[in-house]
Amino acid sequence: MSSALPEYYFRVRDNGALVFRIDTGNRHRRIEMEQIAVVNVRNGEVKPQGGRALTPADRAEIDRWVAERRLLLEAREVDDILRTVDHLNQTAQWAQSRASAEELDLVGDALLLAMHDLRTVLVRKKADRLLKDE
Template structure:
């Protein structure tokens, strides 16, 4: 195993991570991971684990990781939506060219309701943005 291990390891969980300090400088030359904190990305909270106190270096590293993680998750959200657009196009092609009547019967209502819901949300959000832009323009 390489001696170039990072000083910290972040075990991802749904709303953040458990933060471990990685130690290879021990008598057995084994990798030891000592939990030092719990991170919650949703509320920005960093809780030291147990009776620990975090150093400035710990906090800087954790905050940098949190910023990177938030950026990564935002990028993934957009990528997921763009994939959904691709799937919608593939679904339209499937419905037009390959689907049997029974297959269409099995999915049509669910698809129509989901698309109606999505359309309603998108139209409302677009109208809100246009109204806000118009209000901002009239104020200046």
Template sequence: MTELPEYYFRIRENGAAVFRISTDNRQRRIEMEEIAIVNIRNGNIRPHGERALSPDEIDIIEQWCIARRTVLADRDIDDIHRAIDYLNLTTHWVQSRASDADLDDVTDRLLLAMHDLRSVLVRKKAERLSNGDPTHAAQESQA
């Protein structure tokens, strides 16, 4: 049997509930003692009940927060790449398979969403260019 980790992080919307894992009992049952709640958005670590967290526990939780933020950031960019794929698939669907009723159902919402996205992208690109972002300016000159 593989060794269990010392801590378990039950994912929540803004972070996690942190549990200490123990099998130090007569039946060797897994016991999970909640020790803290962590919010990854603001970095708040709140001990559970009257418990005081040790410096090692705080360090483990902070390291988990860093790793979790990385996972979430990777997911965000992956979602954007998927959105690009979905836009391409939607274009193909509109061109090849959509009925008039289908188009009546989605056209206005799609146009508004695409207009909103285009407006924000153009504004952000203009901001990067006006701020003199050297990496972006070099990419623009090569394009």
């Protein structure tokens, strides 16, 4: 672990984070974390906590973190979809080579409905893009 701690800590939660200012310069040499804000990544809303006003440095660091977090979440979303494609391929192989009749009965309808729904959405979106390009 590095001896130099960052000035801010972001505790990630659904749709955002709690923002803490790190203080190590106290007389007890303890790490103190003071919550200064709550951030919503989706809409960019920043709510100061404890009746305080955020400094320009606070706001700049929060804005930087939000921008980085959005990029990370976008990359993860695409990666998750690509993993889903792999999983669908593995599921097809399982259904063809190893699944018992009972297992297929257990998951078959749910898979068929989910794949039908996905196919419908993908075809509609592709048709909309093609019509828009014309």
